[in-house]
Structures are given as C-alpha cells and as structure tokens.
Amino acid sequence: MIIAERKPLEEIKSMLSGYKKILLVGCRTCVTICWAGGEKEVGILSSQLKLASSGEGNELSILEATVERQCEKEMVIEELRDKVQEVEAILSMGCGVGVQTIAEIFEEKPVFPALNTTFIGMPEAEGVWVEKCGTCGDCMLYWTGGICPVVRCAKGLLNGPCGGTRKGGKCEIDPEKDCAWVLIYRRLEKQGRLDLMRKYYEPKNYRAVKRPGRVEAATA
Amino acid sequence: MNREDNKIVAFCCEHSAYQVADKAGRMRLHYPDNVRIIRVPCAGRVDVQHILKAFEKGAAGVLVMGCQEGACQHLTGNTRAKKRVKYAEDLLKEVGIDGGRVKMVNLAPDMAQRFIREVKEMAEKIEGEMRR
Amino acid sequence: MQVRIGIFLCDCGESLKNIDFSRIRGDLQRLEDIAFVDISHNLCLEEGVKAMTSRILAENINRVVIGACSPELCEHSFSRLLKGLRLNPSLLSLANIREQCSWAHEGDVTGKALELMRMAVNKARFLQPVEKKDIPVNKEVLVVGGGFSGMRSALELSRLGLRTTLVERESVSGGKLGEFESFHGIETTPEEMLSSTRKAVKENADIKVLTSAEVTRVEGQVGDFTASIGRGEEKVSQSFGAIIFATGYMTKILPQDFQLKPDVNIISQRKLVEMLQAPGKLERRPGTIGFVLDVSDENSRLPILSTLNNALAVKERLGSEVYVFCKSLKVDSEGVEKLYREARERGVVFLKFEEKPRISKEDGRVKVEARDVLLGEEVTLLCDSLVAEEKVLPPEGTEALSSLLNIGTDSAGFYQDENVHLYPVASERKGIFFVGGCKGDLDFTRTLADISSATMSIYKLLSPEKVIVEVEKVKVEPEKCRACLTCVRVCPHGAIQMVRVDTEKEVAKIYDLACDGCGICAAICPAKAIRFEGYADEQILAEVEAIGESL
Numbered sequence: 001m002i003i004a005e006r007k008p009l010e011e012i013k014s015m016l017s018g019y020k021k022i023l024l025v026g027c028r029t030c031v032t033i034c035w036a037g038g039e040k041e042v043g044i045l046s047s048q049l050k051l052a053s054s055g056e057g058n059e060l061s062i063l064e065a066t067v068e069r070q071c072e073k074e075m076v077i078e079e080l081r082d083k084v085q086e087v088e089a090i091l092s093m094g095c096g097v098g099v100q101t102i103a104e105i106f107e108e109k110p111v112f113p114a115l116n117t118t119f120i121g122m123p124e125a126e127g128v129w130v131e132k133c134g135t136c137g138d139c140m141l142y143w144t145g146g147i148c149p150v151v152r153c154a155k156g157l158l159n160g161p162c163g164g165t166r167k168g169g170k171c172e173i174d175p176e177k178d179c180a181w182v183l184i185y186r187r188l189e190k191q192g193r194l195d196l197m198r199k200y201y202e203p204k205n206y207r208a209v210k211r212p213g214r215v216e217a218a219t220a
Numbered sequence: 221m222n223r224e225d226n227k228i229v230a231f232c233c234e235h236s237a238y239q240v241a242d243k244a245g246r247m248r249l250h251y252p253d254n255v256r257i258i259r260v261p262c263a264g265r266v267d268v269q270h271i272l273k274a275f276e277k278g279a280a281g282v283l284v285m286g287c288q289e290g291a292c293q294h295l296t297g298n299t300r301a302k303k304r305v306k307y308a309e310d311l312l313k314e315v316g317i318d319g320g321r322v323k324m325v326n327l328a329p330d331m332a333q334r335f336i337r338e339v340k341e342m343a344e345k346i347e348g349e350m351r352r
Numbered sequence: 353m354q355v356r357i358g359i360f361l362c363d364c365g366e367s368l369k370n371i372d373f374s375r376i377r378g379d380l381q382r383l384e385d386i387a388f389v390d391i392s393h394n395l396c397l398e399e400g401v402k403a404m405t406s407r408i409l410a411e412n413i414n415r416v417v418i419g420a421c422s423p424e425l426c427e428h429s430f431s432r433l434l435k436g437l438r439l440n441p442s443l444l445s446l447a448n449i450r451e452q453c454s455w456a457h458e459g460d461v462t463g464k465a466l467e468l469m470r471m472a473v474n475k476a477r478f479l480q481p482v483e484k485k486d487i488p489v490n491k492e493v494l495v496v497g498g499g500f501s502g503m504r505s506a507l508e509l510s511r512l513g514l515r516t517t518l519v520e521r522e523s524v525s526g527g528k529l530g531e532f533e534s535f536h537g538i539e540t541t542p543e544e545m546l547s548s549t550r551k552a553v554k555e556n557a558d559i560k561v562l563t564s565a566e567v568t569r570v571e572g573q574v575g576d577f578t579a580s581i582g583r584g585e586e587k588v589s590q591s592f593g594a595i596i597f598a599t600g601y602m603t604k605i606l607p608q609d610f611q612l613k614p615d616v617n618i619i620s621q622r623k624l625v626e627m628l629q630a631p632g633k634l635e636r637r638p639g640t641i642g643f644v645l646d647v648s649d650e651n652s653r654l655p656i657l658s659t660l661n662n663a664l665a666v667k668e669r670l671g672s673e674v675y676v677f678c679k680s681l682k683v684d685s686e687g688v689e690k691l692y693r694e695a696r697e698r699g700v701v702f703l704k705f706e707e708k709p710r711i712s713k714e715d716g717r718v719k720v721e722a723r724d725v726l727l728g729e730e731v732t733l734l735c736d737s738l739v740a741e742e743k744v745l746p747p748e749g750t751e752a753l754s755s756l757l758n759i760g761t762d763s764a765g766f767y768q769d770e771n772v773h774l775y776p777v778a779s780e781r782k783g784i785f786f787v788g789g790c791k792g793d794l795d796f797t798r799t800l801a802d803i804s805s806a807t808m809s810i811y812k813l814l815s816p817e818k819v820i821v822e823v824e825k826v827k828v829e830p831e832k833c834r835a836c837l838t839c840v841r842v843c844p845h846g847a848i849q850m851v852r853v854d855t856e857k858e859v860a861k862i863y864d865l866a867c868d869g870c871g872i873c874a875a876i877c878p879a880k881a882i883r884f885e886g887y888a889d890e891q892i893l894a895e896v897e898a899i900g901e902s903l
Contacts, residue, residue, distance in 0.1 A: 009314040032878045033836040039880050040269055044311065047272035052315040126841055221900035229896060234424075242422045245451030253457040253464050256471065256899050257448070258892065259423070265871030265887055274896050294870035295780060295844040304875075 001122070002030040002095045003129045004037065004115040009048060015112045016049070016060065016091065023087040024049075024114075025080065025102065026066035027094040034129050037093030037115050039066040045093065045114060063087055070098025076105055084109060119151075136204055137213065143196050145187030150204070152180035158201040221278025226346050228255045228339065229274045230283040233263045235293050236327045237285030237335070244332040251336045252343040263287070263324075264297025271308040271322055280346040282308075282322045283338065289326055298326060320345060355477050356387045358413035359469070360404055361449075362395040362420035368454040372462040376419075379466055383473065387413045395420055401433065408437050415476040419447040419469050440481035442825075442885060447472040467899055474894035474901075482825045482885050486818040487865065489575035490593040492517065493810055496567050499527020500546065501788030501799055502598035503553045508807040510558035513815060517560045517590065518553070519567055519581055525550060527600050528789065532658070533625040533665050535796065566749075570595065570757055573847065573863040574783025574813065593814040594783040596806055597767065599750065601789035603742035606648045610711065610740035617718055618711070618738045621658045628665050638736035641672050642720055646679035647708055648743040653685045654794045655741045660691040662739070667698045674700045675733055677709050677722055686797045703731055711738065746790065757784065758846045766792030777806040781846040782866045783813060821864040825885050826874060832881035833859040839873040839882060848873060 006012075016022060024042050032038030046062050053060035063086060067079045070092065080102070084090065089110040092099040096117040103111040119131035134150035140158070141148060150156050154173040161181035164172030169182035188194050221227050232238040238259050244251065260266055263286025274282050284305050286298040305324040312318060325338045359380055363373050377389040390407055394400040395418065408416070416434060420426055423446040431441035447468040453461050493509055495502045498520025506516040518525070532542040553559050562583060569580035577592045603620075610618055619627075624641075627634060643659045663674045676695075681702065683689040696702065709722035718738040724731045746765040754761045759779045761767055767779065767786045777785050785806040788799045813819075828839070828848075835858050840848045847866035850858045862873070862882075874884040 028832075028834065028879060033834055033838075035878050038878050040267075040878060043269050044272055047269070047276040048311055048315050050276050051272075051312075051317065055316050123837075126838065225900050227899055229899065239424060241456070242424055242448070242451040245422075245453075245455035248455055250458050251456060253453075253459075253461060256464075256467065257452055258471075258895050260871065260892075261884075261887055262870040262872065265875050265884070267875040267889075269889070270892055270896070273893055277896050278900060279896070294868060294872060296842075297844070297870055297872055300872060300876070 001033060001120065002097075002117060003034045003119050003121045003131070004031050004095050004117045006036055006041065006045070006093075006115055007113070009052070012045075012091070012112075012114055013049070013052060016089070019088045020059070021061040021063070021087045023063045023065060023080065023083050023090045025070070025090060025092050025094065026064075027068075027070040027092075027098050028066055029069045029071075031093060031095055031098075031115065034123075035127065037095075042066055042093055045091075067094070067098075070094035071101050073101060073105060076102055080106070136206070138204055140201060143199055143201065144184045145191060145193065145196075147180060147184045147187060149180045149184065152177075152183070157181070158204065160197065223278055223280050225278065226254050226280045226343070227278070228252075228281040228283060228342050228346070229279045230255055230257045230285060230339070231260050231263070231266045231270065232257050233286040233297070234259055234261055236287040236291075236329050237263075237325070239329045240285075240327050240331055240335045243330065244335055247332055249332055249336050251339045254343060255339055262292070262294050262297035263301035264292075264294060266301055266304065268304045268308045268311070271305070272311060275312065275317060275321075280321065281342045283325055283342060284323070285325045285327055285335070285338075287326065288328050291328070353414065355385045355415055356411075356413045357385055357415040357417055357473060357476055358387050358408060358411055359389040359417045359473070360395060360407075360419070361389065361391045361469075362400070362418070363391065363393055364421065364450055364454075365393050368450060370457075370459065370461050371449065371454055371465045372460070375462055376466050376469060380469060380473070385477070386473070387411050396426060396429070404433070405437065408434075408439065414439075415443050415445070415479060417445045417447070417469070417472045417476050419449045419465065419472065421450040422448050422452070440483075442482040443476070443479050445472040445476035445479060470898040470901060471895040474898040475891045478888065478891045478894055480885055483823045484820050485823045487575065487821055489814055489819045489865070490577075490591045491515070491814045492590075492592050493814070494519065494567070494577070494579050494590075494592040494595045495598060496595065497527065497598035497600055497788075497790070498522075498525035498561065498563065499598060499600045499788065500529040500549060501600070501803060502527070502596070503549045504800070505596050505598055505787055505803050505807060506559045507549070507552055507556065508803060509810065510556050512807060512811045514811065515558045515560075517562065517581075517592070519565045520561065520563045521566050523564045525553070525561065525563060531622050531625060533628050533662055535661060567753070573849070573866045574781070575819065575865045577783065594785070594810045596785045596787060596810070597753075597790055598786075598788045599747055599753075599790040601654075601744050601766075601792075601794070602747045603654070603744055605740045605742050609648045609708075610644075617736060618740050620742060621655075621662060621739060624662055624666075624737070624739050628662070628669055631669050637670055638672050640733070640735040641666055641670075641674050642718065642733055642735040642738045643674070643676045643741075644678075644709060644711075644720065644738065645676065645681065645741050648741050650679060651682075652744040653682060653688070654744045656681060656683065657685065657688060657691075657794065658742075659739070660688065660695050663695050663700045664691070664698060667695075667700065672736075675735070676700060676702045677705055677720060677733075678702060679705055685795045744789075744792075744794070746792075750790070757781065759784065762792065764792060766790065777802045778809060780844055782868070783810075785809065819865065823864060824862075825864070826862050826867055826869065826871070827883050827885075828860045828862055828877075829881045829883065830857075830859040832879050834879045834881070835859060836878060839877055842876050843873055844868075844870065 026037050026039050026042035042064050063083050068075045084106050091112050091114050092102055093114045099113045120133045121129045121131040124130045131151050136150050154171050165179040169179050171177040171179050266284050271282050284301050286301050292298040302324045308322050373391050380389045392400045434441045449465045453465050493514055493516045495506050495516050495518045498518050506518050509516050526546050529542050529546045534541055565581050565583040567579055568582045571578045575593050581588050645655055666674050683692050704725045705722040706725050709720050712719045717734045720733045767790055787802045787806050830853050839860050845868045847863050848860050851861045852858050871884045871887055874882040
C-alpha cells in the first residue's frame, strides 16, 4: 500500500501562514495503516497547531474531519461538502492522490499537503514499512524469484550484480542493505530455477510520455 | 485549564503508580497539590494523543507513570509508553514546549519517596519556567 | 437517554477536615445533569450503605459518582452494591479524595477535591453499561507431551475432575525420566516412578493417551482451542478448554566440542547409565572415569545434576576413580549443593579449568589435558571412559509450535523464560501453560510445584459451573477496522484474532475470556476502532477537560 510520512511542522506552518480557519482532513485507508494521516494523526497535528499558534499569539481555528478514502470523489464530497464552506483552506493528511482529489472537487479552496508520499510498500515489523515495488509498469518478478531489483538494487540493475558486492552479501553502495542480486540468486537456487538468470533484460523504458499513467479496464 | 494554573496531569497505572500515590497518602507524605491523577489499567493505555490533548487543554506538565522495566504485567505496556512519551516530547519541542515537561516514570508499588520526588521535580520545573 | 447522575461524598467519619464538603456539594449541585449530592460520614459502614441504597432506589438515576477513599479499597463493594440495585456496575465513577487528596496535601484542599469530583462527573457522562454473561467453555484439557511432567499433569487434572487427552510423539510414553539412573537421596528410582505413573495413567478413565501422535495446529482461544492431532495418516480435530505443554527437552553432544568416534571411548550420560545398570555385563571394570562440564553450555543445570548423580553411582557400584573437569559448577538447584559435597566426600575429584580442556586419544584411552586454575598447573588425565557434556536443547518442532501459537521463546529457544517472574507456568496467552523441561531448566522439585500450579490455574479457569465474562468490554468496531493487523500483533496476551464478519470483510475480534484489559490495543489502533469501556478516549479526555473547567 501507499506509504507516506508527515512533513516537518515548520514546513506545514509556513504553508498555513496568513490563514485563520482551516479544515484538517485525514484518510482512513493507506495513511491510517502506516500511522501517518489517520484520525489519530489528525488529532495530534491539530493539537500541535493549536499549541503553536496560541504560543505565537494568533489563534488558528481548526475543523477536523476524516474521509473513508480521500481518492474517492463521492466519499470526499459526502464528508467534506458542508465543512468546506466554513474554512479558508484545506490541509490534507492524505497521500498525494488524496490531496489532488480534494483539490479537484473544491477548486476555489487552496488545498495543502501535510504528508510526503514516499513509496509503495509493506510492513516489515510493527511500525516499520519498507519499499517493495518500483511501479515500473513492466513487472519482471517472474525472472527474479519474486524480488524486485528496480527497488531493492541500489543501482537498479536488471541483469545481475554489479561486481562490487561486499562480504556477507551486502550492497557496495549501502553496506546496511543486502545485495538484491545475491538475494535473487539464492531465491532462484532454492526453487531450482537458476537458469532464469541467463535471460537478458533490456533496459526499462522510463520515458516521460509514460506519465501520468492511465489504465482502462476492458469492461469499463 | 490555563498554563498559568501549573497543573500536572499524571497518568498512573493501576498496578504500580496509582498504588504508590495511595501509599504516599497513607504515609501522609505531602507533595504539591497541583497534581491531577488519572487512573489507567496500564501505562500502555496512554497514547500520544492523550498527552498532547492534555497540553492543548492547558496542562503545564504531564507524567506517565507505570511499572518498572521488566515488571509490566502486560509485558510491553511500559516500554510502549516510554516510546510514546519520547515521541510526544519531540512533537512538543516542535511547537516550542520543551524542557522536560512530559516524562516517563517507572515505579514499583512501594516507591512512595520516588513518586514524591518526581512530582516535586516536575512542579519545580514548571514553576521555574513560569517565572522566566 | 438523558444522563442523570447521583453523587455521594464520604467524609470518612468527619475526619477529612481539610475539605469543605458543603462547598463542594453547593458547586456540584449547580451542574445540569446532577440529580442529587449527598454527604455521608461512612459509606463503608452499614448506616452509610443503607442511606445510599434508599437514595438510589428513590431517585431515577443512571450514573453514580462517589468521592471517597481509594478505589483500590472501595470499588469492589460499591460495584457489588450497584449490581444488587440493578444498576450496571460499569456506570460507577470514583474520585479518590482521601489518599490522593485530603491525606496527600497540607492545608485546605477543597479546590482540588472539587476538581477531582468534576473529573469523575465528566467521565461518568460518557460511561456505557457492560454486560456480564455466562459463556460455554470446553472443559477438556490437552496435554502435549507424554513424559513424566505430562503424565503427572494429566493425573492431577483428573483429581480435580477434568478430563485430558495426552498426546505423545514417540510410540511409548515416558520421556526422559527413564534415562536417569537415580536421584541421589530419593529412594524411589526413576524407573519405579515412571512405571507407577504409567500404570496410574493407563488405569485412569479420565485420561486418553495418544502415542505416535503429534499436534500440528492449534487455533482459537482459551475455553475453545481447536487442536489438530496427526497420527500417521489420520488427522483429527478436537476442541479443548486449555493446553499444557510438557514437551520436554533433548540433549545433544556437540561434535565441535566432543567428537564421538567408534574407537574413542567418549560416551553419553545415557551410555554411562546403561553401564551402571548392568555392571556385570562389562568386559572389565573401568578404572578411571572422567566427566567434562561447562564446555558446551555454561548455564544449563541438567548436565551438573546428571554428572553428580552418576558420579556418586559410579563410586557406589563400580568403585572407579572419578574426575570432574568443570569451569564453574552451578549448584543452585534444589539439593544439588548437598550432592556436590557428598560427591567430594566420596572421593570425586573436581578440577577447575579456565580454558577449554584438550581431548585426545592415547593408548586406547582418552587423554584430557587442562590447566587447573587452583593448582596453577597443567593436569593430564588418562581415563577409560570420558562422559561428554550434553547440551540441553528444546525438542524439535518447538520453534514451529511457538510461532503457531504466537508464544515467545527465549534466546535458547525454550518457552517463555523471559516471563518467568510474572508468569512462572502460564504463557502470556490465557489458557496455555508450560511445565517441566520445556521451560529450559530442570529441577525436579520445581517441576512438581509447577504442575500443581498449572493444574490449579486450569481448574480455576474451566471448572466452576459458570464461566462469567464481561461482554465486549474492549471491543473492535468492525466498520472502522482497517484489518491492518496491528492489534493482532501487539496484544501481549494473544487475545485478538481476525474473523470474517457476515462472510464479508475480515476484521479483528477481541476474545473476552482471553482479554486481560490492558488497553494496549486501544491505544495503538491506527484507525481508533477499538473502544475500551471505562478507559475510552472520550472518557479520558473528559477527565482532562474537567481540570480547571469553570462552572
């Protein structure tokens, strides 16, 4: 799922300077699960902003709301339609998609992001999320035993290790990281599919024309 | 609550700190009367939000008091509380509230003197900063 | 329904002189949802209870707030009182105005007492009733492991009126007890103990024994565990109320420390016991027997116990010379220090080394060379047999089983050694217990005590006619649950599992009987989907807001 992190408070405060009444909106999906922008984080940021503003002598009035999923137009409209009338600006604690959805619906109101959307990943341990997928649009996990070299190899190599792998199978660039290709080799070895490493993978096509991506289902 | 009222909110775990506070009372050991104790089943029940809300509503200081490390009946409650107190401390620093106004304290049920000391220390710290 | 609060203040026999009770009453009465404020001198005595009872019966209130001594003292009796008056005990809110107010400060504390009352009143406004229900539990117990601990547990449970199913992986029950030659100082031999216990189990109609069987899966919660038991090709599923693990241990001579080769006479304790049990069969009596300890494992007590017992048995039956090489002989288990002294009196020689002894072969005998710390000299020993130290390990399958059950093991792989001070026999999951060798250390007397403790705990859990739980005191709201698994992973008692609601989405569910009411899940739930009645977020917040609130 989408992983995001809250921006530093100073940056958020600078976005809000000059505004007296805002709507702080969380999202109950991805950013709730990665502890970045759920109802709880809305409450915490709200407390912080109130404490900061009263300390500086200007009262910031904050309306709080949390949408089931900020990337669904209907849900955003239903939850925020009335509240939006009362405020000058909206501070969204959703991922970049959520921020833009709200901005599209309520075009006259400035919408600011409280989070930095970082990557697509999964929980590795409680409170720890790691990037797993590079959204390259050309999945090669068949060839690499289910390990993505786009994301997990520091150089994004597609055809084997760079030759600089450190002792213990660690990455030349980041000794804390495992060399992705060592992991891929070992995985394929376990499955008896080492012959797959002989495949030559052409460089991926990352050209700008590919973005913004668009997918249309056949039965749309 | 206003910050000038110098109120200290103390979240006290019922297995340790709450009993310690009772013990202090039974022994007639006096401490500053601006402490307000809120009883919780485990220090792990206390979340970052509770701490921040306490400050938002005007508390001058917050104590989270639980069992000693390794003695939490729910195994991880006090270690979680410790992490949350640290995080709350950082969040408060971001808004200019620092100087140790939120603190994690680990107590065994018989540590009345320690309880008194921690409360007095927090009360002095708040008062000191008020005078500045 | 409109909240109507009845308030009782107790001045503890008029002794709380630094509180102006009538001022507090005056202030509280002005609040909008207060039905009455009564002052009593003794809510704990019959007079006060009577007055409280008639007041509650006369008035139509649905919340009770009491300002008195510490809830630690009075909560229980006030709850019972409310229950008797058909008011749900969860609708009670207490303020500690004695120990934490009147007694704790000098001078007038009316202001603080009033605030404490306001906090309790605020909280009361958000209290919800919690129902109590009698739930059905399965009263049968699963005992995993048919060694001495397992069999003994089953026998004790039978004495307490509970039926057990005993599952043993090997084809014969008995475990490791038969490998011990004797317990020095105890008249009954291990062999006798074993056969009498086996007999008792066989003749006991409450105990069903399944040999050559293995527990492959355990699901569910206390009161309703479902265990899958595999027996060869057959697989059965059975429901149990509680589980005792008596899976024991295994021993291994580590090849890196001792090389067992056919022509070198390094033997295991078990082999020595065989020799001792049939001395007549030996080709020739061994003149010198050596033991080596503290090489593979400096912490385990079992090798020490075996060594001392067997060394004394060697002296008695074979009369050989006995030498024990050790680093630090840990004699803290029950009776072991005595054993050590007796061994020395009988002429067993103990040699203390710092560096690992060197073991080699010479003229068909085993040569042990080590530097004796006390003598300050190199010592060379030639012995006919060297008894190697065995490392005590958890039996195969422990790791798999523990992750299956969501139960911790310590760094050596044994069960719950971490929690041994808080939960000596219970695991952190309610209804699952550990006894005997599988806990990592062997002490016969302690094992007997552990078995009694575990069986009594199970009796308490399952045996009473009714098992009463507070229904959904801590509850996951399914609509808000994001199925992120955080609470499932975090619950220290393993009381939360994912379930499918109405064959639709999967949500977390908290099992009432297994829940220990810590609130860690409620605090951590990222979606704020867990409500803990009595300590809910809005209740805690209400208490905070009451501080310094103007009237």
